[in-house]
Amino acid sequence: MTQKQTKANRENAKKSTGPRTRSGKGRSSQNSIKHGLNQVLDLEHDNRFIMLLRLVKDDGYAHDEAYSIVSAILDHRRVMDACDQQYHAVGEIYGRAETMMIQDLESDAELGRITIGYNDTLKIARFKARVKRTNERLGSVLVQRVKRLAKLIRYQRRSIAQIRRITQEIKNDKTNPFIFDL
Amino acid sequence: MVKGKLQQSLAILNPIRTVDLRDKTGNFEAILQGLLSDLETPNTLSVLLCEQIAESIFWMRRHVEDKELILLEATAEKIDKAQSSYGGDRAYTAEDIKQVLLGDETLKQKINDELKKASFNSTSTSFDGCRAMAFISRAKVIRIADDLIQRQMLNIRHLQRSLDAIDMKSRIIKRMDLELERIERDLTVLEHDPEAD
Numbered sequence: 001m002t003q004k005q006t007k008a009n010r011e012n013a014k015k016s017t018g019p020r021t022r023s024g025k026g027r028s029s030q031n032s033i034k035h036g037l038n039q040v041l042d043l044e045h046d047n048r049f050i051m052l053l054r055l056v057k058d059d060g061y062a063h064d065e066a067y068s069i070v071s072a073i074l075d076h077r078r079v080m081d082a083c084d085q086q087y088h089a090v091g092e093i094y095g096r097a098e099t100m101m102i103q104d105l106e107s108d109a110e111l112g113r114i115t116i117g118y119n120d121t122l123k124i125a126r127f128k129a130r131v132k133r134t135n136e137r138l139g140s141v142l143v144q145r146v147k148r149l150a151k152l153i154r155y156q157r158r159s160i161a162q163i164r165r166i167t168q169e170i171k172n173d174k175t176n177p178f179i180f181d182l
Numbered sequence: 183m184v185k186g187k188l189q190q191s192l193a194i195l196n197p198i199r200t201v202d203l204r205d206k207t208g209n210f211e212a213i214l215q216g217l218l219s220d221l222e223t224p225n226t227l228s229v230l231l232c233e234q235i236a237e238s239i240f241w242m243r244r245h246v247e248d249k250e251l252i253l254l255e256a257t258a259e260k261i262d263k264a265q266s267s268y269g270g271d272r273a274y275t276a277e278d279i280k281q282v283l284l285g286d287e288t289l290k291q292k293i294n295d296e297l298k299k300a301s302f303n304s305t306s307t308s309f310d311g312c313r314a315m316a317f318i319s320r321a322k323v324i325r326i327a328d329d330l331i332q333r334q335m336l337n338i339r340h341l342q343r344s345l346d347a348i349d350m351k352s353r354i355i356k357r358m359d360l361e362l363e364r365i366e367r368d369l370t371v372l373e374h375d376p377e378a379d
Contacts, residue, residue: 055226058226069227069348073230073231073234074200077200080201084202084203088204138276139255143323146249146323146326146327146330147323149245150329150330156337160337160340163231163344164340167345170348
Protein backbone atom coordinates (compact mmCIF):
# COMPACT_ATOMS: atom_id res chain seq x y z
CA MET A 1 0.00 0.00 0.00
CA THR A 2 1.40 3.37 -0.98
CA GLN A 3 1.63 6.33 1.38
CA LYS A 4 -1.01 8.09 -0.68
CA GLN A 5 -3.43 5.21 -0.24
CA THR A 6 -2.78 5.02 3.51
CA LYS A 7 -3.42 8.73 3.83
CA ALA A 8 -6.63 8.43 1.80
CA ASN A 9 -7.80 5.55 4.01
CA ARG A 10 -7.19 7.58 7.15
CA GLU A 11 -9.05 10.56 5.71
CA ASN A 12 -11.98 8.35 4.70
CA ALA A 13 -12.04 6.69 8.11
CA LYS A 14 -12.49 10.09 9.72
CA LYS A 15 -15.66 10.59 7.69
CA SER A 16 -17.32 7.39 8.93
CA THR A 17 -16.58 6.97 12.57
CA GLY A 18 -19.67 5.23 13.84
CA PRO A 19 -22.45 6.71 15.93
CA ARG A 20 -22.33 10.44 16.66
CA THR A 21 -25.48 11.20 18.62
CA ARG A 22 -25.75 10.48 22.32
CA SER A 23 -28.53 7.91 21.80
CA GLY A 24 -26.55 6.23 18.99
CA LYS A 25 -23.48 5.98 21.19
CA GLY A 26 -25.66 4.66 23.99
CA ARG A 27 -27.05 1.94 21.72
CA SER A 28 -23.69 0.88 20.33
CA SER A 29 -22.20 0.75 23.83
CA GLN A 30 -24.56 -2.19 24.43
CA ASN A 31 -23.42 -4.08 21.30
CA SER A 32 -21.11 -6.52 23.02
CA ILE A 33 -23.55 -7.22 25.86
CA LYS A 34 -25.20 -10.60 25.44
CA HIS A 35 -27.52 -10.74 28.43
CA GLY A 36 -25.85 -8.56 31.09
CA LEU A 37 -26.60 -11.03 33.85
CA ASN A 38 -23.13 -10.78 35.37
CA GLN A 39 -23.55 -7.06 36.01
CA VAL A 40 -24.35 -5.85 39.52
CA LEU A 41 -27.99 -4.79 40.00
CA ASP A 42 -28.44 -1.05 40.51
CA LEU A 43 -31.31 -1.12 42.99
CA GLU A 44 -30.91 2.30 44.55
CA HIS A 45 -32.18 4.01 41.40
CA ASP A 46 -34.83 1.43 40.53
CA ASN A 47 -38.33 2.80 41.16
CA ARG A 48 -39.83 -0.67 41.05
CA PHE A 49 -37.46 -1.82 43.78
CA ILE A 50 -38.26 1.19 45.97
CA MET A 51 -42.01 0.61 45.60
CA LEU A 52 -41.81 -3.15 46.29
CA LEU A 53 -39.55 -2.58 49.27
CA ARG A 54 -42.08 -0.17 50.78
CA LEU A 55 -44.99 -2.56 50.19
CA VAL A 56 -43.17 -5.58 51.65
CA LYS A 57 -42.16 -3.53 54.69
CA ASP A 58 -45.79 -2.43 55.04
CA ASP A 59 -46.70 -6.12 55.33
CA GLY A 60 -44.59 -6.34 58.47
CA TYR A 61 -41.16 -7.43 57.28
CA ALA A 62 -38.03 -5.87 58.71
CA HIS A 63 -36.03 -3.58 56.43
CA ASP A 64 -33.15 -6.04 55.94
CA GLU A 65 -35.50 -8.94 55.20
CA ALA A 66 -37.57 -6.89 52.77
CA TYR A 67 -34.42 -5.57 51.07
CA SER A 68 -32.94 -9.08 50.62
CA ILE A 69 -36.10 -10.73 49.34
CA VAL A 70 -37.12 -7.94 46.97
CA SER A 71 -33.61 -7.69 45.51
CA ALA A 72 -33.54 -11.49 45.09
CA ILE A 73 -36.90 -11.46 43.29
CA LEU A 74 -35.80 -8.60 41.02
CA ASP A 75 -32.55 -10.44 40.25
CA HIS A 76 -34.65 -13.47 39.30
CA ARG A 77 -36.81 -11.19 37.14
CA ARG A 78 -33.72 -9.96 35.34
CA VAL A 79 -32.73 -13.55 34.53
CA MET A 80 -36.22 -14.55 33.37
CA ASP A 81 -36.61 -11.39 31.28
CA ALA A 82 -33.29 -12.24 29.61
CA CYS A 83 -34.69 -15.73 28.89
CA ASP A 84 -37.78 -14.21 27.25
CA GLN A 85 -35.63 -11.83 25.23
CA GLN A 86 -33.34 -14.67 24.07
CA TYR A 87 -36.36 -16.83 23.25
CA HIS A 88 -37.83 -14.22 20.91
CA ALA A 89 -34.52 -12.95 19.55
CA VAL A 90 -34.12 -15.88 17.14
CA GLY A 91 -37.36 -15.22 15.30
CA GLU A 92 -41.07 -15.46 15.71
CA ILE A 93 -42.90 -18.66 14.88
CA TYR A 94 -46.32 -18.14 13.42
CA GLY A 95 -48.72 -20.54 14.97
CA ARG A 96 -52.05 -21.96 14.01
CA ALA A 97 -53.91 -19.02 15.54
CA GLU A 98 -52.57 -16.54 12.98
CA THR A 99 -52.98 -18.93 10.06
CA MET A 100 -56.56 -19.74 11.07
CA MET A 101 -57.34 -16.04 11.43
CA ILE A 102 -56.23 -15.46 7.83
CA GLN A 103 -58.22 -18.50 6.64
CA ASP A 104 -61.33 -17.16 8.40
CA LEU A 105 -60.85 -13.77 6.74
CA GLU A 106 -60.53 -15.35 3.32
CA SER A 107 -63.58 -17.58 3.76
CA ASP A 108 -65.62 -14.60 5.00
CA ALA A 109 -64.56 -12.70 1.90
CA GLU A 110 -65.54 -15.64 -0.33
CA LEU A 111 -68.98 -15.77 1.27
CA GLY A 112 -69.37 -12.03 0.74
CA ARG A 113 -69.51 -11.19 4.44
CA ILE A 114 -66.56 -8.82 4.15
CA THR A 115 -64.71 -7.14 1.32
CA ILE A 116 -60.96 -7.46 1.10
CA GLY A 117 -59.32 -4.59 -0.75
CA TYR A 118 -56.24 -4.70 -2.95
CA ASN A 119 -53.92 -3.57 -0.14
CA ASP A 120 -55.33 -6.18 2.25
CA THR A 121 -54.86 -8.91 -0.38
CA LEU A 122 -51.23 -7.83 -0.71
CA LYS A 123 -50.80 -7.89 3.08
CA ILE A 124 -52.30 -11.39 3.29
CA ALA A 125 -50.04 -12.63 0.50
CA ARG A 126 -47.01 -11.18 2.28
CA PHE A 127 -48.08 -12.78 5.55
CA LYS A 128 -48.51 -16.17 3.88
CA ALA A 129 -45.05 -15.87 2.32
CA ARG A 130 -43.64 -15.03 5.75
CA VAL A 131 -45.35 -18.06 7.32
CA LYS A 132 -43.92 -20.26 4.55
CA ARG A 133 -40.41 -18.87 5.06
CA THR A 134 -40.72 -19.34 8.83
CA ASN A 135 -41.87 -22.94 8.41
CA GLU A 136 -38.90 -23.64 6.16
CA ARG A 137 -36.45 -22.62 8.86
CA LEU A 138 -38.60 -23.72 11.80
CA GLY A 139 -36.21 -26.52 12.79
CA SER A 140 -33.20 -24.25 13.03
CA VAL A 141 -35.16 -21.57 14.94
CA LEU A 142 -36.26 -24.11 17.54
CA VAL A 143 -32.79 -25.55 17.94
CA GLN A 144 -31.26 -22.09 18.32
CA ARG A 145 -33.84 -21.15 20.94
CA VAL A 146 -33.10 -24.20 23.03
CA LYS A 147 -29.33 -23.66 22.78
CA ARG A 148 -29.59 -19.98 23.70
CA LEU A 149 -31.77 -20.71 26.72
CA ALA A 150 -29.45 -23.47 27.90
CA LYS A 151 -26.76 -20.82 28.48
CA LEU A 152 -29.02 -19.11 31.02
CA ILE A 153 -29.76 -22.19 33.13
CA ARG A 154 -26.95 -21.47 35.60
CA TYR A 155 -28.26 -17.93 36.18
CA GLN A 156 -31.72 -19.30 36.92
CA ARG A 157 -30.21 -21.78 39.35
CA ARG A 158 -28.37 -18.95 41.13
CA SER A 159 -31.33 -16.56 41.40
CA ILE A 160 -33.77 -19.23 42.57
CA ALA A 161 -31.30 -20.51 45.18
CA GLN A 162 -30.99 -16.94 46.46
CA ILE A 163 -34.78 -16.57 46.89
CA ARG A 164 -34.98 -19.96 48.60
CA ARG A 165 -32.10 -19.15 50.96
CA ILE A 166 -33.54 -15.78 52.01
CA THR A 167 -37.07 -17.08 52.60
CA GLN A 168 -35.62 -19.92 54.67
CA GLU A 169 -33.64 -17.42 56.73
CA ILE A 170 -36.81 -15.40 57.30
CA LYS A 171 -38.59 -18.56 58.44
CA ASN A 172 -35.79 -19.56 60.80
CA ASP A 173 -35.28 -16.10 62.27
CA LYS A 174 -36.59 -16.48 65.80
CA THR A 175 -35.29 -13.13 67.05
CA ASN A 176 -36.84 -11.05 64.36
CA PRO A 177 -36.62 -7.39 65.35
CA PHE A 178 -39.54 -6.28 63.17
CA ILE A 179 -41.95 -8.06 65.44
CA PHE A 180 -41.26 -5.45 68.11
CA ASP A 181 -42.32 -2.72 65.71
CA LEU A 182 -45.92 -3.87 65.97
CA MET B 183 -65.20 -17.15 48.20
CA VAL B 184 -62.54 -18.22 45.68
CA LYS B 185 -63.51 -15.36 43.39
CA GLY B 186 -63.18 -12.94 46.30
CA LYS B 187 -59.67 -14.18 47.07
CA LEU B 188 -58.72 -13.92 43.42
CA GLN B 189 -59.97 -10.32 43.27
CA GLN B 190 -58.10 -9.53 46.47
CA SER B 191 -54.87 -11.06 45.12
CA LEU B 192 -55.23 -9.33 41.76
CA ALA B 193 -55.80 -6.00 43.48
CA ILE B 194 -52.46 -6.44 45.24
CA LEU B 195 -50.66 -7.79 42.18
CA ASN B 196 -51.87 -5.54 39.35
CA PRO B 197 -49.99 -2.37 40.36
CA ILE B 198 -46.77 -4.31 40.99
CA ARG B 199 -46.71 -6.89 38.19
CA THR B 200 -43.16 -7.99 37.48
CA VAL B 201 -43.70 -10.61 34.77
CA ASP B 202 -44.11 -9.26 31.25
CA LEU B 203 -44.22 -12.20 28.84
CA ARG B 204 -44.94 -11.92 25.15
CA ASP B 205 -47.72 -14.47 25.45
CA LYS B 206 -50.42 -14.27 22.82
CA THR B 207 -52.22 -17.38 24.05
CA GLY B 208 -53.34 -16.08 27.46
CA ASN B 209 -52.01 -19.26 29.10
CA PHE B 210 -49.87 -17.39 31.59
CA GLU B 211 -52.79 -15.33 32.84
CA ALA B 212 -54.92 -18.47 33.25
CA ILE B 213 -52.19 -20.23 35.27
CA LEU B 214 -51.63 -17.12 37.39
CA GLN B 215 -55.31 -16.65 38.20
CA GLY B 216 -55.61 -20.32 39.13
CA LEU B 217 -52.73 -20.00 41.58
CA LEU B 218 -53.91 -16.71 43.04
CA SER B 219 -57.38 -18.05 43.74
CA ASP B 220 -55.78 -20.80 45.87
CA LEU B 221 -53.77 -18.33 47.91
CA GLU B 222 -54.98 -18.32 51.51
CA THR B 223 -53.51 -15.06 52.74
CA PRO B 224 -52.56 -12.81 49.84
CA ASN B 225 -49.95 -10.15 50.52
CA THR B 226 -47.28 -8.44 48.41
CA LEU B 227 -44.66 -11.15 48.79
CA SER B 228 -46.98 -14.12 48.36
CA VAL B 229 -48.57 -12.72 45.17
CA LEU B 230 -45.11 -11.92 43.81
CA LEU B 231 -43.97 -15.48 44.45
CA CYS B 232 -47.18 -16.82 42.88
CA GLU B 233 -46.42 -14.74 39.80
CA GLN B 234 -42.95 -16.30 39.57
CA ILE B 235 -44.39 -19.82 40.01
CA ALA B 236 -46.96 -19.16 37.26
CA GLU B 237 -44.18 -17.99 34.98
CA SER B 238 -42.15 -21.14 35.66
CA ILE B 239 -45.17 -23.33 34.87
CA PHE B 240 -45.67 -21.34 31.67
CA TRP B 241 -42.00 -21.77 30.69
CA MET B 242 -42.14 -25.48 31.44
CA ARG B 243 -45.13 -25.90 29.11
CA ARG B 244 -43.37 -23.79 26.49
CA HIS B 245 -40.26 -26.00 26.66
CA VAL B 246 -42.37 -29.16 26.40
CA GLU B 247 -44.13 -27.76 23.31
CA ASP B 248 -40.81 -26.75 21.76
CA LYS B 249 -39.33 -30.18 22.41
CA GLU B 250 -42.31 -31.82 20.73
CA LEU B 251 -42.10 -29.40 17.82
CA ILE B 252 -38.38 -30.08 17.36
CA LEU B 253 -39.11 -33.79 16.99
CA LEU B 254 -42.08 -33.23 14.66
CA GLU B 255 -40.11 -30.82 12.50
CA ALA B 256 -37.12 -33.17 12.32
CA THR B 257 -39.43 -36.03 11.29
CA ALA B 258 -40.99 -33.87 8.56
CA GLU B 259 -37.49 -32.97 7.38
CA LYS B 260 -36.42 -36.63 7.24
CA ILE B 261 -39.54 -37.61 5.29
CA ASP B 262 -38.90 -34.74 2.91
CA LYS B 263 -35.28 -35.79 2.37
CA ALA B 264 -36.29 -39.41 1.87
CA GLN B 265 -38.92 -38.50 -0.71
CA SER B 266 -36.94 -36.15 -2.86
CA SER B 267 -33.35 -35.12 -3.26
CA TYR B 268 -34.14 -32.06 -5.36
CA GLY B 269 -35.34 -29.76 -2.57
CA GLY B 270 -38.27 -27.46 -3.32
CA ASP B 271 -41.45 -27.10 -1.29
CA ARG B 272 -42.02 -29.24 1.77
CA ALA B 273 -44.54 -32.02 1.22
CA TYR B 274 -45.33 -32.37 4.93
CA THR B 275 -45.16 -30.02 7.89
CA ALA B 276 -44.84 -30.56 11.62
CA GLU B 277 -48.63 -30.21 11.83
CA ASP B 278 -49.10 -33.19 9.46
CA ILE B 279 -46.72 -35.30 11.51
CA LYS B 280 -48.69 -34.44 14.62
CA GLN B 281 -51.89 -35.58 12.93
CA VAL B 282 -50.27 -38.94 12.15
CA LEU B 283 -49.11 -39.32 15.75
CA LEU B 284 -52.60 -38.47 16.95
CA GLY B 285 -53.88 -41.45 14.97
CA ASP B 286 -54.46 -40.37 11.37
CA GLU B 287 -53.82 -43.79 9.78
CA THR B 288 -54.79 -42.66 6.26
CA LEU B 289 -52.11 -39.99 6.21
CA LYS B 290 -49.57 -42.40 7.68
CA GLN B 291 -50.36 -44.93 4.97
CA LYS B 292 -50.05 -42.23 2.32
CA ILE B 293 -46.62 -41.19 3.62
CA ASN B 294 -45.47 -44.82 3.79
CA ASP B 295 -46.59 -45.45 0.22
CA GLU B 296 -44.82 -42.34 -1.04
CA LEU B 297 -41.63 -43.29 0.78
CA LYS B 298 -41.67 -46.76 -0.80
CA LYS B 299 -42.16 -45.31 -4.26
CA ALA B 300 -39.48 -42.61 -3.93
CA SER B 301 -36.70 -43.47 -6.37
CA PHE B 302 -33.98 -41.52 -4.54
CA ASN B 303 -34.86 -42.79 -1.13
CA SER B 304 -31.70 -43.71 0.72
CA THR B 305 -32.88 -42.64 4.18
CA SER B 306 -35.77 -44.78 5.30
CA THR B 307 -38.80 -46.52 3.82
CA SER B 308 -41.35 -45.92 6.56
CA PHE B 309 -42.81 -43.17 8.69
CA ASP B 310 -41.61 -44.87 11.88
CA GLY B 311 -38.12 -45.24 10.42
CA CYS B 312 -38.01 -41.52 9.63
CA ARG B 313 -39.20 -40.74 13.14
CA ALA B 314 -36.46 -42.86 14.68
CA MET B 315 -33.86 -41.19 12.45
CA ALA B 316 -35.20 -37.78 13.44
CA PHE B 317 -34.88 -38.63 17.11
CA ILE B 318 -31.28 -39.74 16.66
CA SER B 319 -30.37 -36.61 14.70
CA ARG B 320 -31.84 -34.29 17.34
CA ALA B 321 -30.82 -36.31 20.42
CA LYS B 322 -28.42 -33.63 21.68
CA VAL B 323 -30.97 -30.80 21.42
CA ILE B 324 -33.66 -32.97 23.02
CA ARG B 325 -31.34 -33.53 25.97
CA ILE B 326 -30.84 -29.77 26.33
CA ALA B 327 -34.63 -29.24 26.14
CA ASP B 328 -35.02 -31.85 28.89
CA ASP B 329 -32.52 -29.89 31.01
CA LEU B 330 -34.60 -26.75 30.51
CA ILE B 331 -37.78 -28.56 31.57
CA GLN B 332 -35.98 -30.02 34.58
CA ARG B 333 -34.75 -26.54 35.54
CA GLN B 334 -38.28 -25.16 35.52
CA MET B 335 -39.50 -28.05 37.65
CA LEU B 336 -36.82 -27.27 40.22
CA ASN B 337 -37.66 -23.56 40.05
CA ILE B 338 -41.30 -24.35 40.80
CA ARG B 339 -40.36 -26.61 43.71
CA HIS B 340 -38.05 -24.00 45.25
CA LEU B 341 -40.58 -21.20 44.80
CA GLN B 342 -43.29 -23.34 46.38
CA ARG B 343 -41.09 -23.91 49.41
CA SER B 344 -40.33 -20.20 49.56
CA LEU B 345 -44.05 -19.45 49.49
CA ASP B 346 -44.53 -21.95 52.27
CA ALA B 347 -41.73 -20.36 54.30
CA ILE B 348 -43.27 -16.89 54.19
CA ASP B 349 -46.76 -18.18 54.88
CA MET B 350 -48.47 -15.45 56.87
CA LYS B 351 -50.40 -17.85 59.06
CA SER B 352 -47.27 -19.28 60.65
CA ARG B 353 -45.70 -15.82 60.73
CA ILE B 354 -48.67 -14.44 62.62
CA ILE B 355 -48.45 -17.27 65.16
CA LYS B 356 -44.72 -16.63 65.52
CA ARG B 357 -45.35 -12.92 65.88
CA MET B 358 -47.96 -13.53 68.53
CA ASP B 359 -45.63 -15.88 70.46
CA LEU B 360 -42.82 -13.35 70.40
CA GLU B 361 -45.17 -10.52 71.29
CA LEU B 362 -46.36 -12.52 74.31
CA GLU B 363 -42.74 -13.22 75.25
CA ARG B 364 -41.99 -9.50 75.03
CA ILE B 365 -44.99 -8.60 77.21
CA GLU B 366 -43.99 -11.23 79.75
CA ARG B 367 -40.40 -9.93 79.77
CA ASP B 368 -41.59 -6.36 80.14
CA LEU B 369 -43.81 -7.43 82.99
CA THR B 370 -40.90 -9.16 84.73
CA VAL B 371 -38.76 -6.07 84.27
CA LEU B 372 -41.51 -3.97 85.75
CA GLU B 373 -41.81 -6.30 88.72
CA HIS B 374 -38.08 -6.03 89.45
CA ASP B 375 -37.70 -2.38 88.61
CA PRO B 376 -35.91 -0.82 91.60
CA GLU B 377 -37.39 2.60 90.75
CA ALA B 378 -40.86 1.10 90.89
CA ASP B 379 -40.18 -0.05 94.43
